[in-house]
Amino acid sequence: MRPFDYARASSPADAVRRYRPGTMYLGGGTNxxxxxxxxVARxxxxxxxxxxxxxxxxxxxxRLRVGAAVRNxxxxxxxxxxxRYPMLARAVLTGASGQIRNMATVAGNLLQRTRCAYFQDVSRPCNKRRPGSGCPAIEGDHSNLAVLGxxxxxxATHPSDMAVALAALEAEVHVTGPGGDxxxxxxxxxxxxxxxPERDTVLEPGDLVTAVELPPPPPGASLYRKVRERASFAFALVSVAAVLDVAADGTVAGCRIALGGLAHAPWRAERAERELIGRPATGGTFLDAAEAELEQARPLPRNAYxxxxxxxxxxxTLEELAP
Ligand SMILES: Cc1cc2nc3c(=O)[nH]c(=O)nc-3n(C[C@H](O)[C@H](O)[C@H](O)COP(=O)(O)OP(=O)(O)OC[C@H]3O[C@@H](n4cnc5c(N)ncnc54)[C@H](O)[C@@H]3O)c2cc1C
Ligand code: SF4
Structure with a gap:
């Protein structure tokens, strides 16, 4: 490990004031x-x-305001x-382990880096770690990586389960930084x-996440489901955060769908949502919606599954949510 100095910020303004090139904010430190x-990080x-x-x-x-330092x-x-947001609680609980969730913060979870094996191996090239060096995952092991976008x-894919639920809930991320709030x-x-690809987010150097704010929950039932290689301690191969509101006549009045494990960012399934509105809340409609969204998929040889x-x-997931 290379030498570094350590300090604790006393307030958000103090953190931003102390920020200078070479600084990284530390949350729970689990990533x-x-x-x-x-x-990889220096x-x-x-x-x-x-x-x-x-x-x-x-x-x-x-609205519900969640401080950035709240532990998972x-x-x-x-x-x-x-x-009010059982889908969010569920998403968080599917992530990592109890010990890690005790340490991990809301901001750190959102800003955790990809688990692409080449990104974590400094002996290999990686455009995200070293821009311009290449992407060995494209010809190599991309079995867990992106099919969309x-x-x-x-x-690479983005690993946070929480972020997928927050995308479906249309949360707001509050930021303060050298450029203001x-x-x-x-x-x-x-x-x-x-x-x-070296930029995971739209944040600028020195930006500090201070809170995540949730608008009132959308009408309907909600669910977070995750497919992974084992029951705990495993990142999503694919995950879905969905909200479904079905009218009295059995048609879809509202819906939100966000996908995890498929892209470099939580993927809001807007095509699927458009396909669902006003149609009967049945398996056939749900299949049409899923297929409409996934028409855009561009799988690589080893992640077509x-x-x-x-x-x-x-x-x-939609069938489980339908009345
Ligand atoms: C074995 C294992 C399994 C895991 N499985 C899952 C899983 O299934 N699903 C899942 O979602 N996650 C999983 N995780 C990841 C875990 O959730 C993250 O490590 C954790 O959420 C990161 O939070 P942290 O507070 O420790 O972040 P840190 O490690 O402290 O920081 C992460 C990043 O956020 C930045 N940062 C922290 N706070 C702020 C702030 N306020 N403003 C701006 N930048 C900030 C840091 O500079 C750093 O870049 C797993 C981790 C491990 C080790
Ligand atoms: S997929 Fe992205 S993170 Fe992985 S090796 Fe390629 S450039 Fe690096």
Whole structure:
């Protein structure tokens, strides 16, 4: 490990003031410290923001404001989250392990880096880690990687389960930084790789996430489902966060679908949503919707299995939500 200095910020403004090139903010450290050990992250200054007074979950004018330093365990266990946003609690609980969730913060979870094996191996080229060096995953092991929205520069997927639920719930990410305060809508925080896969998000250097704000839950029933290689301690091969509102006449009045494990960002399934509105809430409609969305998939030779897996997961999840 390379030498670095460590300091604790006393307030969000103090964190931004102390930020300088070579600084990285430290949440629970469950991702960043691993990447430092691997030599992937090489901060010179580690600025601990995990103990800032950003650890409350509170109701503000019908919305739920979740501080960036709230631990994943506390978020999933919070009575208001469990009562109003059970899909979010479920998504968080499908991630990592109890010990990791006890440490991991909301902001750190959203900003965790890809689990692409080449990204984590500094002996290999990787456009995300070293821009312009190449993407060995395209010809190599991409079995867990993207089928939607990828580029010739990077086929990585975003790993956060929480982010997928937040994309379906249309959460807002509150940010403060050298350029002032701003709000970034979800989806919209994470970007597709294009020619600049080194940038995971739209955040600028020094930007500090201070909170995530949830609007009132949309009408309807909601569910988060995740397919993974084993029952715990495993990232999503495919996941779905879905909200379905069915009218008295049995047609779909509203729906939200976000997909995980398929792209460099949580993927809002807008085509599927458009296909569903106004149609009978039946298996045939759900299949049409899933297929409409997945027409855009461009699987690689070793991850084509994700397309039928995503189709079936969307259909099964919507069937479970339908009355
Ligand atoms: C074995 C294992 C299995 C896992 N399985 C899953 C899984 O199935 N699903 C899942 O979603 N996750 C999974 N995870 C990942 C885990 O959820 C993340 O490591 C964790 O959420 C990161 O949170 P943290 O607070 O520890 O972040 P840190 O490691 O502290 O930071 C992560 C990133 O966020 C930045 N950051 C932190 N706070 C802020 C802030 N306030 N503003 C701006 N930047 C900030 C840091 O600079 C860093 O770049 C797994 C991890 C492990 C080790
Ligand atoms: S998929 Fe992205 S993260 Fe993985 S090796 Fe290629 S450029 Fe790097």
């Amino acid at each position: 960043l410290v691993d990447l430092m050990r691997l030599g 901060p010179e200054h580690l600025l601990d923001v995990s103990r800032l007074p950003l650890d409350a979950v509170e109701e503000v004018r019908g 365990t506390d978020l999933a266990a919070h009575p208001l989250v469990r009562a 990828h580029s010739g520069a990077c086929v 701003r709000i970034v809508p979800m989806p919209g925080l994470h970007r597709l790789p294009g020619d600049t 994700k397309v039928p897996m995503a189709r079936d997961l969307i259909v099964n």
